[in-house]
Amino acid sequence: MEYIIDQANIVKGDSSFKTASLLVKDNSIRLMKETILSTRLKRMNFSSYVMTPGHVMIVDELPSMSFQAFKSYMIDHYLNLGCTTLLSVFTIQHEREFAEKLKLAKSYLLNSPIDYYFAIRVPIAKLTPSLIRLCKRHRLPAVFLEISDEVSLRNVAWGWIKEALYQFPIAFIPCIRKVPTTGKQIKKTWKVIMKEERLPHLIECPEAGKALEKELLMKLGIYPNKGDLRVGGELNYNLFVYPEDRIIETIEDLDYDSHIPEITVHRGIILKAGESISFRPGFGNECMVTVPGHFMEGRR
Numbered sequence: 001m002e003y004i005i006d007q008a009n010i011v012k013g014d015s016s017f018k019t020a021s022l023l024v025k026d027n028s029i030r031l032m033k034e035t036i037l038s039t040r041l042k043r044m045n046f047s048s049y050v051m052t053p054g055h056v057m058i059v060d061e062l063p064s065m066s067f068q069a070f071k072s073y074m075i076d077h078y079l080n081l082g083c084t085t086l087l088s089v090f091t092i093q094h095e096r097e098f099a100e101k102l103k104l105a106k107s108y109l110l111n112s113p114i115d116y117y118f119a120i121r122v123p124i125a126k127l128t129p130s131l132i133r134l135c136k137r138h139r140l141p142a143v144f145l146e147i148s149d150e151v152s153l154r155n156v157a158w159g160w161i162k163e164a165l166y167q168f169p170i171a172f173i174p175c176i177r178k179v180p181t182t183g184k185q186i187k188k189t190w191k192v193i194m195k196e197e198r199l200p201h202l203i204e205c206p207e208a209g210k211a212l213e214k215e216l217l218m219k220l221g222i223y224p225n226k227g228d229l230r231v232g233g234e235l236n237y238n239l240f241v242y243p244e245d246r247i248i249e250t251i252e253d254l255d256y257d258s259h260i261p262e263i264t265v266h267r268g269i270i271l272k273a274g275e276s277i278s279f280r281p282g283f284g285n286e287c288m289v290t291v292p293g294h295f296m297e298g299r300r
Contacts (some may be wrong), residue, residue: 001025004036007047009242010229017050027235027268046239053227054084054236054266055211061091061121062108070111071279077209079113079277082238082261085226085287086116087212089144093123095131102138112284114266117222119144121175125152129164136168139288141220143170144205148177150186158197169293171200171219200293221292239263 005022012018023031023041057078065073078086090105092098102118109116119142120135127145135143147153174190176183187203194201200219206212217223224230229237238261264272271278 003042004038006043006045008051011052024235029231029233029235032231048242049239050242052238053229054238055082056085056217056222056227057083057211058087058089058206058208060089060208062088064108067111075277079271082264084114084236084266087119088116089119089121091121094126098134111281113280114284115287116284117287127156129160132161132164135170141170141289141292142173144173144175146175147186150189153189162197162199169200171292173202173205175205219293221289235265235268237265
């Protein structure tokens with residue numbers, strides 16, 4: 001099927017809007033420009049909406065649950081909020097658990113209606129070069145590190161870890177236990193070590209169930225395959241109602257993060273329209289990252 005999305009107010013990377021028309025064919029964007037002239041194709045006018053890429057969100061330690069419980073959980077926490085891709089984090093305490101826990105994590109998402117990636121959570125004391133190589137082999141773009149004290153953070157052989165990251169720079173994400181007396185110092189030490197070792201990292205752990213920002217998606221290598229509306233990309237988007245009573249110039253004026261999208265489309269299929277949500281079990285695909293951070297500006 002081929003058609004034109006006309007006068008879409010698309011959110012750009014700097015949070016401003018770009019009004020453009022999109023030529024869609026086979027559920028992908030084939031052309032994006034200010035005006036597309038055609039008399040033979042069906043047109044849909046999107047001028048009354050703000051259009052964003054489908055959200056990418058973290059689901060942390062998804063448990064085993066019945067199909068009905070899983071369906072309700074996904075609808076309430078993700079589909080209703082415009083999520084079209086998950087970063088599913090599973091926890092291991094020892095490297096030997098990796099294969100079994102990854103297999104379990106995959107089984108929990110067999111009925112997922114949206115796409116998904118995987119990442120691991122591990123105590124920082126258990127971070128080793130061989131664990132990094134396992135993550136590389138399975139194309140996991142992020143390691144969430146549980147940190148409860150400064151000593152364990154300093155005891156990691158970061159030089160060896162850095163060598164293991166060669167050609168696949170996995171991002172490290174700190175999950176610092178909130179201890180009033182040491183939390184700030186751990187965070188400070190984390191910043192210093194990451195800067196000295198020049199390792200891909202985040203300063204803080206993002207919240208589960210919140211739309212991940214473009215910069216993070218770039219670090220993980222999920223962008224531009226997800227989190228972007230581009231020529232050649234899949235048709236994954238959210239539509240938010242454009243307020244008729246005022247003029248908005250940036251996405252901050254709309255404050256769309258606190259709004260629920262009116263429409264969500266994933267790979268050209270409508271998942272959400274108003275209060276109606278279509279749950280398509282198994283429609284989601286497991287996705288693989290090619291190279292984390294490949295599109296980061298100023299990447300060394």
